[in-house]
Amino acid sequence: MSTSPNDATAALLAARTSGLRVITSDGRGIPVAHEPRDAADREPWAEYNARTGTVIRRHSSASCTTVQTTARWMQWSVSRSVSARLTRAGVHCAYEGRADGTRATTTFVDGSSLTWTGAGIRADVQGDDFTIHHSISEHRILRVQCTDDDGDITEQQTFATGNYADDSAALVACVTAYADRHGRTPRAEEPLPPIVLEGDPVSATLLKARSQEKGAVRIVTNDDRMLPVAYEPRTSDDPTPWAEYDPADGTVVGRRRSLECATLDVERGTVTEGWTVARSIYARLEEAGIEFAFGNDSGGTYIRVALADGSELTWNGVTVHGNDVSVLHTIGEHRSFVLDFTGRDGREVNHQFATGSYAADSSALVAWVVAYADHYGRAPRPLH
Structure with missing residues (x-):
């Protein structure tokens, strides 16, 4: 039969x-x-x-x-499936929980946050009821929990129709709608591991001269242009560790061997204006329709961005020379950026961008300023 x-x-x-x-x-x-x-x-x-x-x-x-297998089939996991769609919608999540993650979280521009998780048809192999790494084929429920900037739960939804297509679509729509209201945050850039060049005595000499002179010596291309270059080796044996940038968009346009670089004596306080971090960031903020103003304080120089709702942003940079806070040093002397947000309600948020790459740090800084401006509104150009 x-x-x-x-x-x-x-x-x-x-x-x-x-x-x-x-x-x-x-x-x-x-x-x-x-x-x-x-x-x-x-x-x-x-x-x-x-x-x-x-x-x-x-x-x-x-x-x-x-x-019978313990394989996770990660390409068919709920986490991979949902994260792919959230990423396309501009929402970037981080795994939390166990080492492999039992939930995913994201924080929004206004300080609120969202966590999503799920449950399969049975507890996973480590005994957890909630997981986001089980297979789509073993889906049972998805759940979203939203909290405000004080950590209080403001919203919770569970999707359990028994159909993964419907539940996952509802979850993605819920998270996307929340991001639309509360402001998407840019993807976080991971710091690069420190790299020490091997067998490159010329670069070592250039770096020593720059370090000893603390701003009085700049490393430039060894040609008639004398353009500032940044020391950004990609590997320990990188034959071209010096990066030449297009300041307008903050991207590397060429790489140089150490023998193609030289030191340039510069009177302290003078700059190569076209390649300052200020001018480089200015160009991209202007393109995004964001107005800004230059300021000074006892700690150095900074840039101020007023937002339409009365909140404001300030940003500045730290040079490779240590505690020099500035926005007028060249791209070649960049170490890190700091961005501070002050809300009209007194909320303060600090962001630091120090990956070791000017391209990554400057693009992250611009992305965060634009995200704040998108959420809180661009202020009109101030009247003089």
């Missing part, structure tokens, strides 16, 4: 309950979710496109089998 479709489905579900995973039997071994469209559905097993969270094929129970 042949096995009926219902009997085959029951056998697969029983095997799944015992810890096995249901996959396609066509040699691809793709995990499938039991999502029958009605009681008589002859193809109750759904195969998903993980990136879009949509069903691309349906399978009968006869075309599925089981496998």
